[in-house]
Amino acid sequence: MAEQLREISERLRSIESSLENVRLGSGSAADASPTSLPSLTHHHSSEADSSSSASINNNDAGHLSGANGSNPLNTVNEFQDAIEASSPKGVASPTDWLGAGGTNMSPVMSRLFAGAPIADAVIRGVMTAEECEASFQIFFLKLAPWTMFFDDKRDRSASAMRERSPLLFHAILLSTGYYLSTSERGAQVYYALTALVNELIAPLLISALPQQVNTDFVRALCLLVLYKPVQHAALFQAGITDPEQQEASAKVNASSGSILSGVMIRTAFALSLPSITSTFAKSFSPTIAIAPQVVSDLRLWLWLCIVDTHGALTTGRSGQVDIQEALKTTRLFSSLKLQPFDVRLAATVELYATARLAVSSAWFAGARSIAPHELRKFNKDLDEWEAFWKEPLRDAAAAGDAQAYTVSTVFMNFIRLVVNSSVFTRWRTERNLRPTLTTEDWSFLTHTVNAAERVAFSLCIESRSDGIFTREVNWPAKQPGQPRPPLQLDPVVVDSHRTAFDTITTVVYVYSLILLAKMANTGLIRCELRVLSDEYERGVSLDMPKSIVDGAKLGRLLELGSSFLETIAPTPSHPARKHARMLKAIFAAGTQGQVLLRSDVLASTDSTPASASSNPQPTAATSNGGAGTADAEQPDFALSSSELGTFTGFPPTPQDNGDSGAGASTAEPGLALASVLGGISPSFFGDLGFFDGMWTGTDANGMDGMAIDWDNLATNMAKTPAVEFMPPVNPSDYFVAR
Numbered sequence: 001m002a003e004q005l006r007e008i009s010e011r012l013r014s015i016e017s018s019l020e021n022v023r024l025g026s027g028s029a030a031d032a033s034p035t036s037l038p039s040l041t042h043h044h045s046s047e048a049d050s051s052s053s054a055s056i057n058n059n060d061a062g063h064l065s066g067a068n069g070s071n072p073l074n075t076v077n078e079f080q081d082a083i084e085a086s087s088p089k090g091v092a093s094p095t096d097w098l099g100a101g102g103t104n105m106s107p108v109m110s111r112l113f114a115g116a117p118i119a120d121a122v123i124r125g126v127m128t129a130e131e132c133e134a135s136f137q138i139f140f141l142k143l144a145p146w147t148m149f150f151d152d153k154r155d156r157s158a159s160a161m162r163e164r165s166p167l168l169f170h171a172i173l174l175s176t177g178y179y180l181s182t183s184e185r186g187a188q189v190y191y192a193l194t195a196l197v198n199e200l201i202a203p204l205l206i207s208a209l210p211q212q213v214n215t216d217f218v219r220a221l222c223l224l225v226l227y228k229p230v231q232h233a234a235l236f237q238a239g240i241t242d243p244e245q246q247e248a249s250a251k252v253n254a255s256s257g258s259i260l261s262g263v264m265i266r267t268a269f270a271l272s273l274p275s276i277t278s279t280f281a282k283s284f285s286p287t288i289a290i291a292p293q294v295v296s297d298l299r300l301w302l303w304l305c306i307v308d309t310h311g312a313l314t315t316g317r318s319g320q321v322d323i324q325e326a327l328k329t330t331r332l333f334s335s336l337k338l339q340p341f342d343v344r345l346a347a348t349v350e351l352y353a354t355a356r357l358a359v360s361s362a363w364f365a366g367a368r369s370i371a372p373h374e375l376r377k378f379n380k381d382l383d384e385w386e387a388f389w390k391e392p393l394r395d396a397a398a399a400g401d402a403q404a405y406t407v408s409t410v411f412m413n414f415i416r417l418v419v420n421s422s423v424f425t426r427w428r429t430e431r432n433l434r435p436t437l438t439t440e441d442w443s444f445l446t447h448t449v450n451a452a453e454r455v456a457f458s459l460c461i462e463s464r465s466d467g468i469f470t471r472e473v474n475w476p477a478k479q480p481g482q483p484r485p486p487l488q489l490d491p492v493v494v495d496s497h498r499t500a501f502d503t504i505t506t507v508v509y510v511y512s513l514i515l516l517a518k519m520a521n522t523g524l525i526r527c528e529l530r531v532l533s534d535e536y537e538r539g540v541s542l543d544m545p546k547s548i549v550d551g552a553k554l555g556r557l558l559e560l561g562s563s564f565l566e567t568i569a570p571t572p573s574h575p576a577r578k579h580a581r582m583l584k585a586i587f588a589a590g591t592q593g594q595v596l597l598r599s600d601v602l603a604s605t606d607s608t609p610a611s612a613s614s615n616p617q618p619t620a621a622t623s624n625g626g627a628g629t630a631d632a633e634q635p636d637f638a639l640s641s642s643e644l645g646t647f648t649g650f651p652p653t654p655q656d657n658g659d660s661g662a663g664a665s666t667a668e669p670g671l672a673l674a675s676v677l678g679g680i681s682p683s684f685f686g687d688l689g690f691f692d693g694m695w696t697g698t699d700a701n702g703m704d705g706m707a708i709d710w711d712n713l714a715t716n717m718a719k720t721p722a723v724e725f726m727p728p729v730n731p732s733d734y735f736v737a738r
Contacts, residue, residue, distance in 0.1 A: 119199040120166065121173060126192040132158040132173060139176045142499040145403060147226060148345040149219065149303040151296045165216035167200045168223070175227040179499060179570050194229050205263065213267060215297055221264040222303065225257055226501035243573035251502045251575050261311055265304060265320050273301050274322070277329045284332050295338060302326055302333070302349050309352040312359045313418060314507065319360060323353045334392065340400035347389040347408055351415065354381040358419045370422055372440045379447060382416055397469035403496055405470050410455055414508050417451035420444045421515060428522070431542070442533040449519065449529050452512040456557040459509070459564045460487035475553065483551020487560045489567065497568045505568060510579040513561045517586050518677055520554055521545050527552035547669035548590030558587040586677065592669050 105114075121127045127135070136158040144150045155161060161169040174193040181190040201220075204212055230250040240246055250256070268274070276297045283290045305323045312319040326349055334346035358364055358378045361371065389408070396404035423444040427435055437445075457463050458471040465472040478484050497504065519525045523542040524532060527549040532540070548555050566580035 119170075119196050120162070121170060121193060121196060122162075124192075124196070126189060126196070127173065129159070132162070132169075135173050135176045135180075136161070138179075139172050142179075143175060143227070143501075145341060145401070145496075146499065146501050146504070147223065147303070148341045148348075149222065149299045151292065151299070152339055154292055154296060165214075165220065167197070167204065168216045168220040170197050170200060171220040171223045174229050175223055178227065178229070182571055190230075191232055194231065195233065197224075197229065198231075213271070215271065215273070215300055218264055218268050218271070218273070218304075219300060221260055221267070222300070222307065225260045225264065225307065226503075228253060228256060228502055243571075244575075244578060247571065247573045248575050248578070252506050258311070261307060265308055268301065268304055269320075273297060273304070274325060276301050277325055280329050281332065290336075298329065298333060299342070299345060302330070302345055305349050306352050309356050309359070310503070313352075313355055313415065314503075319356065323349065323356050327353055337396075337399075340396065341404075343392055343396035344401055344404045344408055347385075347393055348411065350389070351382075351385055351408065351412055354378060354385055355415045355419060364419070364422055370426060372438075375420065375422075375444055376440070378419055379416070379444075382412060386412060394466075394470060402469065402492075406458060406493070406496075409471060410458055410508065413451040413454045414512065417448050417455070417512060417515065420448040420451070424448060424515075424519060424524070427524070431522070434542075437533070437536060442531055445519075445524065445531050449516065449525055449531060452516050453529050453553070453557070455509060455512040456516075456561055457487075459490060459493050459560055461490045462487055464490070484553065484556050487556050489560060489563050494564065494567050497564075498570060500568070505565075506575045506579065509561055510565060510576075510583065513558055513583060514586070514677070516554055516557065517548070517590070520548060521590070521674055521677055527554040529553045545671055545674035548587065550591040555587060555591060558583050562587070590669055 117123050122129055122132065136156060140150070140152060140156050144152070158169065158172075161172070170193060174190070174197050177186070177190045177193050180186040201224075204217060208217075228250045230247055232246060235241075235246045235249060240249060276294065280290065280294055280298045283294055305321050305326045308319050308321040309323055330346040330349050334343045337343060355378065358374060361374060386409075390405075393405040393408055397406075423437075423441050427437065427441075454471075454473055457473045457475075462474055462476055463471040465474065476485050476487075516525070516529070520527055523540075523544075523546050524536070526532060536542075548558070562580045562583040564580075565576040565583070569576040569580070
């Protein structure tokens with residue numbers, strides 16, 4: 001026995017010495033994370049060929065290792081693996097003498113798990129193999145152009161993906177299945193796919209095997225962040241049975257987005273994915289093809305740079321990625337044009353890089369005063385980005401990426417308006433003191449208004465410039481003394497946006513329009529979208545909330561935005577439909593009682609202003625900025641015919657040019673609009689931190705806060721002369737080839 005113990009002791013010392021030599025001799029890649037994160041061996045998928053060995057951090061050990069090659073947990077694992085590997089044949093293995101119990105399975109475990117079908121849509125009869133392939137074709141035709149991190153050749157086969165990464169395979173089916181869930185069969189398939197993805201992802205988050213933690217796992221998480229699945233079963237068990245609430249809890253859920261993004265980014269760091277930019281640069285050659293795995297991983301990392309900065313921009317959370325490192329490869333990568341979307345991907349990374357400094361600043365978070373020089377630099381960088389990428393994006397659009405120019409410029413303008421609107425945010429918090437606005441402040445506010453206008457105007461046919469691939473603000477001519485003609489919703493834009501990811505359908509467009517409505521209601525801009533710098537400097541009172549002029553630019557954009565959101569909603573309960581009603585509420589409240597009605601209203605006998613309601617109109621207390629109580633009777637914004645004569649906002653005089661201002665109308669529409677705007681909680685829009693449910697009372701800026709019951713908004717809207725600007729599109733048309 002003593003001899004055996006001595007032999008075991010010598011073997012252990014030999015193993016420890018070998019492990020120490022490996023630790024000291026192994027080169028460890030620098031961790032790009034701002035914190036010290038563990039680094040995982042980079043496991044490639046089974047399809048990667050031998051040429052992909054140039055990809056990031058290849059290590060045959062196949063185990064977790066720290067940034068310095070050692071940490072307590074990994075030391076234990078490496079020690080045990082080395083013992084098992086050194087055990088001679090015919091001798092009891094270390095696991096035996098350590099008491100692991102071998103491979104025996106308990107009777108209970110055998111009874112429960114042996115023969116149970118694995119989590120697979122085909123094996124469990126949820127979908128046929130042919131249906132899976134068809135879903136993949138829909139995904140790569142309609143959804144993948146929005147994500148840009150998939151390889152059109154390597155990832156397009158459903159059967160190959162099913163073998164390579166079950167989680168990513170089912171995440172693709174689930175994301176596509178949402179748009180096919182309006183039928184009874186489609187709904188059943190969607191519920192089953194949701195359960196399968198839940199079943200597959202739980203073990204990976206709780207006790208993943210090293211070979212399961214790879215870039216396909218990160219891709220699956222990224223897809224689930226972009227197209228958040230609706231957890232119908234869990235929500236039903238939690239007592240949330242209303243379809244609108246169920247979908248809103250998924251599609252506009254900032255918490256789930258932050259959690260998944262955190263796991264996704266940390267896993268990418270653990271895989272040493274940031275080093276792929278260096279690998280790509282070293283592998284770049286105009287004549288020699290780069291390994292497909294390297295290109296695929298670079299696409300993924302560039303997209304994660306975008307996601308991380310977008311989260312910092314819209315939720316205020318700290319960014320974790322050094323996007324500057326990615327900029328070393330963007331233009332090399334775009335020059336290869338390996339896929340139609342690669343140019344747009346590279347351009348979008350550089351676009352978000354312009355915002356990174358601004359969103360990381362204390363003034364953006366409201367911790368200190370705005371730094372004008374930083375805001376000037378931000379706008380200058382955006383101008384330079386647009387000047388450089390305008391032609392490459394147009395060329396990419398002509399070469400097959402139809403969204404290259406349009407979507408990129410929408411993101412550019414959205415970023416510009418979010419950052420520049422910090423001036424408006426600061427002004428609103430100090431408005432009771434009537435803060436001084438400098439010439440630069442008015443310039444930043446003008447940037448905000450122009451950017452929001454460009455975002456919304458891009459939805460109409462009138463924005464087409466040089467074909468359908470580029471967009472410009474080009475308002476139709478306005479006749480003196482007449483309202484502007486309605487804008488026509490562009491079916492090309494509608495078709496491409498029906499399968500856009502959640503941030504596009506629930507944040508970008510509706511936020512831009514609400515921001516314009518808020519600025520007009522406070523009196524800083526007119527409804528013709530002109531800032532009132534001269535009037536403000538002359539001391540014009542902004543105490544009374546301003547109305548919206550029906551037929552002016554803002555009104556037409558609200559109509560357009562409402563039509564767009566209602567049309568692109570893929571299901572009857574998608575949040576875009578609720579947001580469309582919200583824009584109608586803003587429009588109806590802000591324009592109520594104006595005597596010049598639109599032709600579409602006049603054509604409908606039930607769309608004319610209703611008779612006077614028994615509900616009380618705003619009192620003197622609320623007109624002077626008093627707070628409405630949460631249990632106050634809901635206001636009815638419909639006016640009687642006898643009251644219509646008190647509104648003189650239409651027809652506008654040539655001098656007014658369609659703008660609203662002091663004396664353009666009585667106080668009621670402005671107060672009604674302030675009430676609606678005050679009832680929109682910022683948690684409404686998920687990633688921007690905008691709506692959690694019903695909110696009543698006075699808003700933070702002192703405007704009148706009459707209660708608005710958003711849970712029963714449809715009932716409220718029935719009392720208001722809201723207009724169906726465009727009939728909804730049949731969901732069966734979603735995937736019709738155009």
